[in-house]
Amino acid sequence: MNNTFLKACRGEKTGYTPVWLMRQAGRYLPQYKKVRAKVDFLTLCKTPELAAEVTIQPVDILKVDAAILFSDILIPTETMGMKLEFSESKGPILYEPIRDEASIDKLRDLKPDEDLPFVLETIKILLKKLKVPLIGFSGAPFTLATYMIEGGSTKNFLNTKKMMYQSPVLFSKLMEKMTDTVIRYLQLQINAGVHAVQIFDSWAGTLSPYDFEKFALPHVKKIISVLKNSKYKNRNQELKNIPIIYFAFNSSGMLKLVKQSGADVFGIDWRIEISDAVDMLGSDNAVQGNLDPCILFGRKGLIKERVEHILNGAKSAKGHIFNLGHGILPETPVDNAIAMVDYVHELSSKKGEH
């Protein structure tokens, strides 16, 4: 297996900078669209052969150094009893959003040994076929809670913040339940054999540092601490320390706090120079990022220039995994995504810096 990605996560020397793209399996790929034409999004997530197929596609097409399980962060909320739908126009919808204690009490606990058999099966297929590490993932408790409280996407997160500010005990109860869910969900994936996990905190950046520290960070800390201290089945010594990536989107103003989560790797969006992020996070962690996904709509020369700028900026990090600063956009020209991956490999090998 190509171990470059895992080595970079651990801050070990590598021959080049590994790269993968958030949402690398998805609507910008004709091959994905062909599979997706046959089934709806949720069915795709829950059909192991198909989920595995689209997980592998970008590894073959883009030559990225890691695969990420094809799924959605909201899958566990459905397992907990909420009705989940993906609407082409509105995005995710969670029916009967959580607004009171009764609806929190109704949520059932995740049972790792019974629930989500399709996740286990997808991972099993992938581990047989992949020549690169497989990343498992989960949403962070705060991000999952926003969807559950708002009932879908939102602009101002007003219902979430109303619960936080007006009913902090209730909000805490939901967050604790979601923390347990995330722990069980990631343990399930690690037991099944994923090589690393990423925690997506897509909406952490809607919080002030004050609120992030009070309402969201303690739960992420707990998850990472429990995962680091758990025993896993069937894992040999080399794989015992599963790298944990924490991606708190839009958190440039509070990286000092983000660092306290205890993750091994920090995902960085494009709103900060990666060199500044490394300065703020310190040199004892790896970083992942941080190209603006829109750069992939520019000419190849521009893409190359920006790839080089980021590679240079991340020089002082303990390890660097190249990635976009957010998910790849559906309209992205595939050629440009391929070119970007090539530039990362080519420019970082020349430099021989990692």
Next chain:
Amino acid sequence: MNNTFLKACRGEKTGYTPVWLMRQAGRYLPQYKKVRAKVDFLTLCKTPELAAEVTIQPVDILKVDAAILFSDILIPTETMGMKLEFSESKGPILYEPIRDEASIDKLRDLKPDEDLPFVLETIKILLKKLKVPLIGFSGAPFTLATYMIEGGSTKNFLNTKKMMYQSPVLFSKLMEKMTDTVIRYLQLQINAGVHAVQIFDSWAGTLSPYDFEKFALPHVKKIISVLKNSKYKNRNQELKNIPIIYFAFNSSGMLKLVKQSGADVFGIDWRIEISDAVDMLGSDNAVQGNLDPCILFGRKGLIKERVEHILNGAKSAKGHIFNLGHGILPETPVDNAIAMVDYVHELSSKKGEH
């Protein structure tokens, strides 16, 4: 006139911390809704008596230390020849969005002496009636350009960035035209007598620092430099130095660059501790901010605690104007907004720090 706001902008000692709220005239006030029920939004902006009336309302109701001209950042784009509409559901719509050179050439230059007579008239009425300073404002060129290119609000700013990356010369041409517009528009307001101006760069934060420095910042620098070096009619010595506030929303990761704009005061959103923002901006400028607007949905005790936290955090700034980190939300309880203003006044006088 109560000069506390202007003194704080200039970093002079004040008896208490002045405060105003972005969008303080607006839908959360029953008095505003009563006026608005009679006319549509654009008509309200363009009817001097009504625009002045809603500008004054929050000064009387909330006891804020400054008023801001009631208008919209997109008004000058209409004067330049674009068809502008405000839709209740979709927000602002600009028809025939700018995508090529011909549509840029078609934009007419703002003629300060002929255009926008309603703005002059509104300012004239306000200067007679107000007992607090009047803030004029404009959108920044980049923010205005995004609306003109996208045709309204957008999630990923893809059309804007496509033009930036694929046709940088074209994009520059539009930005230069908008820079001229903003200069003329703000000069017009200053000549008419406003006491300070704020440049709203609501979408600067969608840019990476690299792109902000290359595509947006030079134009803001130019505006501020021209405004600082212009001669204005009918202004006495005391008013010659009009404070310029630059509010680059969601720019926590690039405050070092934002500082280079040369503004006197920097608006700070809630995504960073104001003490960290002051550290990054240095102590030779004033700061304005930075309460999460959603805090106004919490209990009074919570509001007080957070006001105090921000007042303490801004202690080391050369000057501090208290504000929200973004516009006040339409659903905000008026009582809580009043309480917030009271807490700012009360807690900052007790401390006697400014």
